[in-house]
Amino acid sequence: MSGSKKVGSAGRFGVRYGRKLRKKINDVEKKQKIKHECLKCHKMVVKRLAVGIWQCGNCSNKFAGKAYYPGEK
Ligand SMILES: [Zn+2]
Numbered sequence: 001m002s003g004s005k006k007v008g009s010a011g012r013f014g015v016r017y018g019r020k021l022r023k024k025i026n027d028v029e030k031k032q033k034i035k036h037e038c039l040k041c042h043k044m045v046v047k048r049l050a051v052g053i054w055q056c057g058n059c060s061n062k063f064a065g066k067a068y069y070p071g072e073k
Contacts, residue, residue: 039063 038056045057
């Protein structure tokens with residue numbers, strides 16, 4: 001990532017969201033960087049492939065989840 005503009009990752013959500021929500025989105029995106037628990041083998045190696053698509057680094061289980069979370073937490 002490069003560029004002179006300092007826009008948080010929530011910037012792309014535009015003005016539809018208030019400041020509070022933006023902060024929430026930033027928090028959520030921070031959580032995306034941590035690994036999530038696989039719903040199948042329960043190892044903390046699940047990474048997000050795309051919005052709503054997750055894959056386990058252990059058993060390669062791919063599954064659809066919430067946009068920002070693999071499952072209910
Ligand atoms: Zn797994």
